[in-house]
Amino acid sequence: MEALGLLLHGFAVLLTWKTLVLMMVGLVLGIFVGVLPGLGGPNGVAILLPLTFTMDPTSAIVMLSCIYWGALFGGAITSILFNIPGEAWSVATTFDGYPMAQQGRAAEALTAAFTSSFVGSLVAVLLITFLAPMISSFALKFGPPEFFAVYLLTFCSFVGLGREAKHKTVISMSLGLLLAGVGMDTVSGNLRMTFGSAELLRGINFLVAVIGLFGISEILLTMEERLALRGHAASISLRVVLGVWKDLPKYWVTLLRSSFIGCWLGITPGGAIAASFMGYNLAKRFAKDSESFGKGRIEGVFAPETAAHASGTSALLPMLALGIPGSGTAAILLGGLMVWGLNPGPLLFVEHKDFVWGLIASMYLGNVVGLVLVLTTVPVFASILRVPFAAVAPMIVVSCAIGAYAIQNAMFDIWLMLGFGVVGYVFKKIGIPLAPFTLALVLGNRAEDAFRLSMIGSGGNLGVFWSNGLVGSITTLAIVLLFWPVIDGLLGRVGWTRRI
């Protein structure tokens, strides 16, 4: 198969000392970020992005994606040992993971979490390896109308399928799209929404907004909570690891089911949070003795962790193949691609083979190395939580400021970051979701360009979005998804009630 040959080439790109060292550094930083309160996957990647500005794109993406894998692994440590989910997608892991730790089975629970994370990622990476080249070569035939239809589909599915109040998703998304348009118009060269400000001429940088929205606001939110914690210390012995692995085949149905759910929700913008809960709930529903869940059952750790990681990893599939991120972190990685001078989209597979296959190979290698690393270093990372938050908080603020300033060397961006920090804090507290905003801000200009190019091509006829079978079905699907809650209600009324 062609994909296998290219993958081997990717490993060859990867196997240099420099890349391997960057991979380790990325994983360690990632676990660190995952364990610390007030930081998380998207923040960590956003804050550490400036480190990669002077690197070549392949080394940069390897390090950043490893930060992401590390953060995913790190979230499980605090969930199980301290009952504190470092990330929202680790909440379901606490249901059975913490009871296991209380029963003295912390090592077993951690091994289960890390192993299932590994399995989930592996399934998703396999999917990416074989599916992404196919999708991207198919998407090479896309013209502006098709691309606009795909963007529309992404936006509409966020509104229609998201769990937040619909109007709040709409607010978040339209605000993101609007702010993406601030500055010089790429088609006509006119200035838009700058109100005479020279600072706004450059536009609102996506990464600055992300650092404020996720980094600064997270610090403010974390301070609101009681930061005292009590947890179990654990070290993992080889005997425990082998014991858990020996039993692994017994849970193949759970692992496979969760991987499938995770991949599905990762590619569509459902996200890792929904995936982990759905994985857990389905494992519970299909179990013979479902009441033993929540009392320290190992399957209750396997199910959500597999789903969360499968989802987090497969979110990179649409980003690589189409240039459309499936999650907040993927959106930040996409922002990184642009900083390194790459043009995200299907051409990436043709023009930058080394980069794409180096990244895919690093997903395999990063997960294996990450698994070994977390299994051996849990006690070290658990003790990071002993560091008082009063020391961690200002350091995170400083890192955010360095990140925000470094992007364009502009002092104005520091203030913008602070402003977005406040906006993020308020939005999170009143339930306006930030993921659609992030996605809209990074895709806004590309969506608008695709729209305008389609319109110029068709002479202003909106019918271009139904001009052939492909673009017509994507546009129609987008509109169906946008009104899905209404359609679903109507179907229910005429007796087509679904039960999932």
Add this chain to the structure above:
Amino acid sequence: MSQTDLEIVVDDPTAPEDDSPSVVSSGTIEIVVCVLLLALAVTLGYDNWRTGASWDATGPEPGYFPFYLSIILGGGSLYGLIAALLARRAAFESFVTRAQARRVMAVFVPTLLFCLVMQFLGLYVASFLLIAGFMRLVGKIALWKSLLTAFVFTAIMFVTFDIAFDVIMPKGPLEAAFGR
């Protein structure tokens, strides 16, 4: 194997009390946010209309796309405003309690000062002051520990960004005195 006893215990002596009175309800904040967003939508919508929001010979004018987005944003915020006004006041929980607000301000105000001081003294000196000051005054950590941590962290940042990766940060008189 692991042990059942608790081995890592971290206390939080300044934690916000659970019974602290609410400063403002999230319903009020929702109304304020919706009004602000509505005002933003009107301002941006007007600006885009002024730029040109219709069609010309080549296709949509520059303001076309953002003009309709302003309308969507305005519609969403108007809906949110009406929904929040009609909802029962009791349905909303507290947005922030007094104790929580105090803690949030304890980190927000230093961050604001940090951004201000950075303009004059550069990022590294401001970072040192922020970390040392925050650890000492908010965290009540021993002075020598605070100063040492702040110095080590700032030095690591300086070496990493300024020397190793060539990412140049704003600098002030101190760096100038050392010729960097």
